Amino acid sequence: MNAQIGMASAAVAKRSTVAQGLYRRRSAVNIIALVFSGLATLIGLFFLAWILWTTLSKGISALNINLFTKMTPPPGEQGGLLNAIVGTVCLSFMGIAIATPIGIAAGTYLAEYAKLKPFGEAIRFVNDILLSAPSIVLGMFVYTLIVLPTGKYSALAGGIALALIALPVIVRTSDEMLRLVPGAMREAALSLGVPQWKVTLQVLYRSALPGIITGVLLALARITGETAPLLFTAFGNLYWSINPTKPIASLPVVVYQYAQAPDEGWNALAWAGALLITLFVLLLSILARGILLRNKVSNE
Amino acid sequence: MTISPEPTSAASTAASPIGVRSVDVGSGRDARNDALFRRAMFACALLVLLALAGAAGATLWGGRQALGTFGWHFFTSTTWDVNAGQFGALVPIIGTLVTALIAILVAVPVSFGIAMFLTDVAPQWMRAPIGTAIELLAGIPSIIYGMWGFFVFVPIMSTYIQPWLIAHLGDGTDDAGKATGLGLSVFSGAPIGVGIFTAGIVLAVMIIPFISSVMREVFLTVPTRLKESAYALGSTRWEVLWDIVLPYTRTAVIGGVFLGLGRALGETMAVTFVIGNSHDLSASLMMPGTSIAATIANEFNEASGDLHRSALIALAFVLFLVTFVVLAIAKLMLRQLAKREGGK
Numbered sequence: 230m231n232a233q234i235g236m237a238s239a240a241v242a243k244r245s246t247v248a249q250g251l252y253r254r255r256s257a258v259n260i261i262a263l264v265f266s267g268l269a270t271l272i273g274l275f276f277l278a279w280i281l282w283t284t285l286s287k288g289i290s291a292l293n294i295n296l297f298t299k300m301t302p303p304p305g306e307q308g309g310l311l312n313a314i315v316g317t318v319c320l321s322f323m324g325i326a327i328a329t330p331i332g333i334a335a336g337t338y339l340a341e342y343a344k345l346k347p348f349g350e351a352i353r354f355v356n357d358i359l360l361s362a363p364s365i366v367l368g369m370f371v372y373t374l375i376v377l378p379t380g381k382y383s384a385l386a387g388g389i390a391l392a393l394i395a396l397p398v399i400v401r402t403s404d405e406m407l408r409l410v411p412g413a414m415r416e417a418a419l420s421l422g423v424p425q426w427k428v429t430l431q432v433l434y435r436s437a438l439p440g441i442i443t444g445v446l447l448a449l450a451r452i453t454g455e456t457a458p459l460l461f462t463a464f465g466n467l468y469w470s471i472n473p474t475k476p477i478a479s480l481p482v483v484v485y486q487y488a489q490a491p492d493e494g495w496n497a498l499a500w501a502g503a504l505l506i507t508l509f510v511l512l513l514s515i516l517a518r519g520i521l522l523r524n525k526v527s528n529e
Numbered sequence: 530m531t532i533s534p535e536p537t538s539a540a541s542t543a544a545s546p547i548g549v550r551s552v553d554v555g556s557g558r559d560a561r562n563d564a565l566f567r568r569a570m571f572a573c574a575l576l577v578l579l580a581l582a583g584a585a586g587a588t589l590w591g592g593r594q595a596l597g598t599f600g601w602h603f604f605t606s607t608t609w610d611v612n613a614g615q616f617g618a619l620v621p622i623i624g625t626l627v628t629a630l631i632a633i634l635v636a637v638p639v640s641f642g643i644a645m646f647l648t649d650v651a652p653q654w655m656r657a658p659i660g661t662a663i664e665l666l667a668g669i670p671s672i673i674y675g676m677w678g679f680f681v682f683v684p685i686m687s688t689y690i691q692p693w694l695i696a697h698l699g700d701g702t703d704d705a706g707k708a709t710g711l712g713l714s715v716f717s718g719a720p721i722g723v724g725i726f727t728a729g730i731v732l733a734v735m736i737i738p739f740i741s742s743v744m745r746e747v748f749l750t751v752p753t754r755l756k757e758s759a760y761a762l763g764s765t766r767w768e769v770l771w772d773i774v775l776p777y778t779r780t781a782v783i784g785g786v787f788l789g790l791g792r793a794l795g796e797t798m799a800v801t802f803v804i805g806n807s808h809d810l811s812a813s814l815m816m817p818g819t820s821i822a823a824t825i826a827n828e829f830n831e832a833s834g835d836l837h838r839s840a841l842i843a844l845a846f847v848l849f850l851v852t853f854v855v856l857a858i859a860k861l862m863l864r865q866l867a868k869r870e871g872g873k
Binding site: 255256258259261262263265266267268269270272273274276277279280281283284287330331332334335337338339341342343351352354355356357358359361362363364365366367369370372373374377393396397400424425426429447450451453454455456457460461464481484485488489496499500503506507510511514515518 | 559560562563565566567569570571572573574576577578580581583584587588590591638639640641642643645646647650651659661662663665666668669670671672673674675676677679680681734737738741765766767768770771788791792794795796797798801802822825826829830842845848849852853856857859860
């Protein structure tokens with residue numbers, strides 16, 4: 230009798246130690262995983278803060294009024310980034326001006342006509358690939374398409390290359406935002422006898438406008454810092470030029486060239502340019518988010 | 530839900546009394562305008578298709594001279610001699626693949642940790658700000674990463690990290706000339722800072738925000754009731770993540786990784802600054818090398834002739850093909866999760 234009780238309690242004790250061991254191992258694994266995830270976040274944030282800090286500290290020390298009033302200098306001389314800043318504004322404007330109407334129209338086709346049909350899905354698939362395609366390949370495309378036949382680098386070619394990069398961003402956001410417009414709105418307008426094109430232009434676009442603007446801003450943020458495709462389309466220009474048929478300077482290309490040069494003055498200018506690009510891009514992304522967020526709140 | 534213009538215009542025609550011509554004319558004009566509008570939209574959608582097809586076609590066309598001259602040797606030869614007019618793409622191709630692989634190996638575990646932290650570990654008030662910060666950083670132009678790599682990270686690599694790696698894993702020797710390392714050839718060489726390894730790390734830093742925000746979004750699609758059921762059964766956070774969240778999102782997570790891989794493969798500026806731009810094939814990751822994008826960015830504007838230029842355009846075609854395959858896989862895998870989400 231006593232022996233039986235003893236055996237039973239021993240079994241219970243054994244089971245409980247097994248369970249405790251298992252529990253300990255499980256919580257140990259859990260704690261290791263939690264520590265790992267915290268560390269990973271710290272590492273990620275550390276590197277990103279480091280990069281931002283480098284850009285900020287080196288850029289601010291190179292900031293002065295000359296940046297906005299003088300042209301890019303030859304080696305060893307004082308100068309600014311005026312022609313590069315204006316060039317980037319021109320190129321980005323051209324890219325957005327070309328990509329926005331085409332992108333919104335393509336997005337409209339996807340959301341309103343193709344919907345979930347195979348052809349629409351195929352276009353969405355291609356668009357998503359274009360969205361992540363290497364920008365240098367798109368630059369090469371524009372080079373063989375425009376620079377080779379015309380025989381010269383030009384601002385227009387640069388603008389078209391940037392438009393190709395902006396296009397998929399705008400197509401995607403327009404498509405997504407138009408699909409978010411409630412079907413009742415379309416039905417209400419159509420039931421009044423309004424033709425479809427008018428419904429699209431006057432009802433759907435108005436309702437999806439904040440989302441579409443967000444897409445355009447994000448596209449602008451994306452192309453402002455693009456360097457690779459401009460190297461062999463817009464090329465670069467040491468002097469003032471806003472002629473679309475001539476090569477044009479741009480901030481990213483100037484930063485790329487000046488950063489690699491063994492010249493302290495040029496390096497400082499490169500950091501100032503890098504800071505300007507980064508600030509502009511961050512500002513645009515925050516603005517785009519703000520518009521989207523405000524719109525979300527007002528819909529609720 | 531399906532709204533097409535045809536029934537509407539047909540209905541309005543039928544409803545209009547015979548003899549009221551203005552209505553008929555109006556609806557006819559509306560139908561014409563609708564068709565015109567639809568065609569214009571369709572043409573723009575086709576442009577997207579044409580852009581991608583054009584990029585493939587134009588680079589293939591531009592590279593025909595090099596591909597025709599060297600044939601298959603273009604892909605198998607390691608000789609890239611501008612003066613002799615010999616162009617083989619193997620070194621840049623290997624450089625592209627190896628740097629992207631290093632980047633993925635480093636970035637995926639870190640991104641996974643960040644995504645886990647932001648969806649399940651961090652206190653609620655911390656999640657939104659850190660998540661937003663990481664998403665904002667994903668938008669910083671790659672040239673900034675390249676400059677940081679060149680001015681800040683390369684000196685650190687050459688004075689601290691590479692000497693340590695060479696001494697402990699590579700062919701490092703102590704003062705007496707006795708080997709201190711394991712003699713691994715991938716970690717052998719001189720600590721010059723730039724090189725394949727450095728390029729891989731800079732790429733990793735660049736794609737971490739990208740992959741982790743995709744993973745975070747994907748983790749957030751897991752239904753709360755699935756996770757809470759597991760918690761109710763006594764699962765730890767790690768078990769919920771590993772046994773519930775990850776199996777549910779597996780294909781999409783792999784899709785996100787492939788998206789990051791696509792970025793790393795095609796990246797130009799972050800790599801050009803730090804890879805060293807050398808066409809010598811080396812077994813060591815410490816040595817300078819080159820990638821497809823870096824080769825094009827460095828040499829295109831100073832190309833010595835038509836054949837050189839054509840070889841560079843052919844390289845762009847190769848890069849296009851590789852990234853197309855990788856991105857297509859990524860999209861197909863991400864789409865599987867979207868389908869399941871839609872089917873719910």
